Amino acid sequence: MGGCWKGKGSHIVHDNELDGQPAVLRSSPGGKSGKREEEGYRELFQASRDAVVITGLDGVIQDVNPACMEMFGLGKDQLLGRNFIEFYTNPLDGKRFVQEINKRGWLRDYEVRLNGPGDSHFHALFTVSIRRGADGRRAGYQGII
Numbered sequence: 001m002g003g004c005w006k007g008k009g010s011h012i013v014h015d016n017e018l019d020g021q022p023a024v025l026r027s028s029p030g031g032k033s034g035k036r037e038e039e040g041y042r043e044l045f046q047a048s049r050d051a052v053v054i055t056g057l058d059g060v061i062q063d064v065n066p067a068c069m070e071m072f073g074l075g076k077d078q079l080l081g082r083n084f085i086e087f088y089t090n091p092l093d094g095k096r097f098v099q100e101i102n103k104r105g106w107l108r109d110y111e112v113r114l115n116g117p118g119d120s121h122f123h124a125l126f127t128v129s130i131r132r133g134a135d136g137r138r139a140g141y142q143g144i145i
Helices: 031-047 066-072 091-104
Strands: 010-013 024-027 052-056 061-064 106-115 121-132 138-144
Touching: 052 066, 091 106, 091 121
Parallel strands: none
Antiparallel strands: 010 024, 052 061, 052 138, 106 121, 121 138
């Protein structure tokens, strides 16, 4: 299991080395190589057909990709600044999710029921990890729906 991508200036941790956690990629800062890698990650973020959401520790949405906007039927300006818990069909499920990810540090294929466009609802699977700042402290959550 543990796939691996190796890029210049990147540190690779195989998922099988982390007890089943998703792989972690960290780029070295600065330089032309770092800028190209950042642009590559941004391109991947934008082009992904899976919805990607980045929130703060408080659950407030800080960034989303186009697939996320399509999933919820809302523009980026309508998503940014909202608390993601608003999208849970049952807000208690959102609170349970936060407890679980804070306990484990990551979740894979965590089943949730979310509010979709209009009055629709849908089942989804989250793969989410805790995002850390440059100082190593928890900064928020990043996930794929």
